Amino acid sequence: MSGDEKGVVVMGAPQGSAPMTTTVINIHSEPPIRDHVIWSLFNTLFMNWCCLGFVAFAFSVKMGGCSRDWKMVGDMTGARSYASTARSLNVAALVLGVAVTIVFIGIFAASASVIYYQISGHPDGDI
DSSP states (O other): OOTTOOOOOOOOSOTTOOOOOOOOOOOOOOOOOOOOHHHHHHHHHHOOGGGHHHHHHIIIIISTTOHHHHHHHTOHHHHHHHHHHHHHHHHHHHHHHHHHHHHHHHHHHHHHHHHHHHHHTOGGGOO
């Protein structure tokens, strides 16, 4: 070899060695755990009958064992438990809030019609 040439060594598979083995690692990706913070905040602000929205918000964010803390620590069972409780409380708060709102609208409409008939002197005003 002269000074201008650079030596290149080509390496291939070893000759006469044992067959190559491969290792396969299966990574199971679990679906993300939802903490329902936005839903809990909505229920806290608008559908907070019997404080269910606030309690759901507490399970989502504020408590020492909140689902985000459990996810950070790596305890997915605890995170799922708190997220499930928050979801159940959010469903209860939403259903109760919608039911109470419908009842209030019904009472308001009935009382408004009674007042209207009383004021207008309608003959059917004696309900």
